[in-house]
Amino acid sequence: xYEKILALKNAxxxxxxxxxxxxxxxxxxxxxxxxxxxxxxxxxxxxxGGALEYYAVxxxxxxxxxxxxxxxxxxxxxxxxIPNAKTLPMVCGGVVxxxxxxxxxxxxxxxxxxxxxxxxxxxxxKTLHYHITVIDDRKPxxxxxxxADEKVHKAFVAYIEDAGIxxxxxxxxxxxxxxxxxxxxxxxxxxxxxxxxxGMLCSEKKLVDYLEKTxxxxxxxxxxxNFYSPIGLDTGGSSPEAIAISIASEILAVEHEKKGxxxxxxxxxxxxxxx
Numbered sequence: 001x002y003e004k005i006l007a008l009k010n011a012x013x014x015x016x017x018x019x020x021x022x023x024x025x026x027x028x029x030x031x032x033x034x035x036x037x038x039x040x041x042x043x044x045x046x047x048x049g050g051a052l053e054y055y056a057v058x059x060x061x062x063x064x065x066x067x068x069x070x071x072x073x074x075x076x077x078x079x080x081x082i083p084n085a086k087t088l089p090m091v092c093g094g095v096v097x098x099x100x101x102x103x104x105x106x107x108x109x110x111x112x113x114x115x116x117x118x119x120x121x122x123x124x125x126k127t128l129h130y131h132i133t134v135i136d137d138r139k140p141x142x143x144x145x146x147x148a149d150e151k152v153h154k155a156f157v158a159y160i161e162d163a164g165i166x167x168x169x170x171x172x173x174x175x176x177x178x179x180x181x182x183x184x185x186x187x188x189x190x191x192x193x194x195x196x197x198x199g200m201l202c203s204e205k206k207l208v209d210y211l212e213k214t215x216x217x218x219x220x221x222x223x224x225x226n227f228y229s230p231i232g233l234d235t236g237g238s239s240p241e242a243i244a245i246s247i248a249s250e251i252l253a254v255e256h257e258k259k260g261x262x263x264x265x266x267x268x269x270x271x272x273x274x275x
Contacts, residue, residue, distance in 0.1 A: 001036055001044055005103060012131045012149055014039040014067070014104030016060035020047050025094030027076050028052070039064050039104075047098060051088045052076060056098055063100050065168070067107070070100040105131030105149075107196075107255065108166050112156050112184050113175035114138070114145040117201055120244035121172065122147030128248065130170070135159045138176070156180050160187050167194040170251055172231070174201040182210055185227070189218055197254045199231035199247060204268060211274055224274045228254070230264040 001017075008015050015038040020029045029048030036044040037060035047053050052074060063070055073085035076092040085095060106129045111118045114136035122132055126147055133150040136142040142153045152159055156175055165171060165188060173181050181200055188198065202210065207229050214222060232246030233253065246264070253261045265275070 001034060004036060004042075004044055008038055008040075008042075009103065012105065012108070012133075014064050014102070016063050017101045017103060018047055018056050018060055019099045019101065020096060021071070021099045022073075022097035023094060025076075026092045027090075027094035027096050028092065029096055035060075037061060037064070048096075051090050052096065055086075055088060056100075060100055063102055064104075067102055067104065067168075069102055071097065072100075073097045105129060107131070108133065108169040109251075110135065110165060110169060110171050110195075111148070112159075112171070112173045112180070114141045114151075115174060115176060116240040117174050117243050117247075118172070119145060119147075120240035121247055124244050124248045125251075128252070136175075156184050157187050160184065160191070160193075164191075165193045165195055168196045170255075171195045171198045172201075172247065173199065174231075178202075178206055178209070182213055185210075186214065186217060189214070189222065196226060197251060198227050199250065200227070200229035201231050201243075202229050204230065204272070207268070208272060211272065227275065228263060228265055230267075232264050234262040234264050234267060 015036060018035045020031050020033045023031050027048060028050060033047050034045045035047045037057055047056050074096050075082055075085045075087045076090040076094050076096060078087060078089040081087055109125055109130045109132050111134040114134050118134060125132055132148045134145055134148040135152045135154055135156055137155045139153050142151050145151055173184050175181050185198060228250060232243060233249045235246045235249060250263060
């Protein structure tokens with residue numbers, strides 16, 4: 001199982017390991033038994049079978065989506081109720097505690113574009129334990145990129161068409177072309193994908209043009225609440241390294257739902273307020 005955990009981690013696949021950590025009375029599981037549930041559908045091990053395991057698999061899949069740990073107690077008797085424990089449809093009569101351990105990257109970040117800002121951003125994000133995928137259609141640029149867990153040489157929209165974008169993930173759009181930037185974000189909107197954050201590197205002039213095209217394509221009611229452009233917090237500095245710190249800071253603020261920071265999108269003229 002530990003070899004499987006390592007293989008899944010190296011492949012960037014999230015998982016939950018379920019461990020029986022306590023047991024009183026009768027039941028089909030012994031303390032220390034483990035079960036692995038991965039985001040790609042793989043199962044390994046057991047926590048005893050029956051209704052307990054069925055419930056544990058569903059709970060593990062739920063926790064993969066929320067990226068959280070959990071400890072829960074279960075009564076293995078459908079006619080018994082005890083405080084702070086879930087009753088399961090079994091007849092064993094014992095009480096079992098399971099610990100669900102989420103194992104995976106802090107979150108998945110997709111960098112569309114492997115240019116100077118992305119090159120400066122990746123090493124910062126790696127120290128924060130994100131899983132980083134970078135996409136670029138320029139082979140020499142993608143080949144030279146360092147710091148990503150996954151490098152993809154492909155057209156930007158083609159990547160979304162083939163791989164999709166995981167719900168709750170982080171998207172940073174910094175391609176070498178305004179057209180590519182717009183196409184990436186419009187494809188996300190059109191497909192109704194649900195990243196937690198979409199940041200686009202741009203000037204205010206470019207943003208005005210983008211908003212005009214977006215409203216024309218999707219109407220004025222399009223939801224851009226998770227769209228951050230100009231990207232980053234208002235920290236100052238114009239070098240790729242300074243911009244990278246600004247972007248990483250904004251991602252952390254959004255991930256942890258922190259308020260009170262000044263996002264660069266909040267420096268826009270009121271006419272360009274879009275969220």
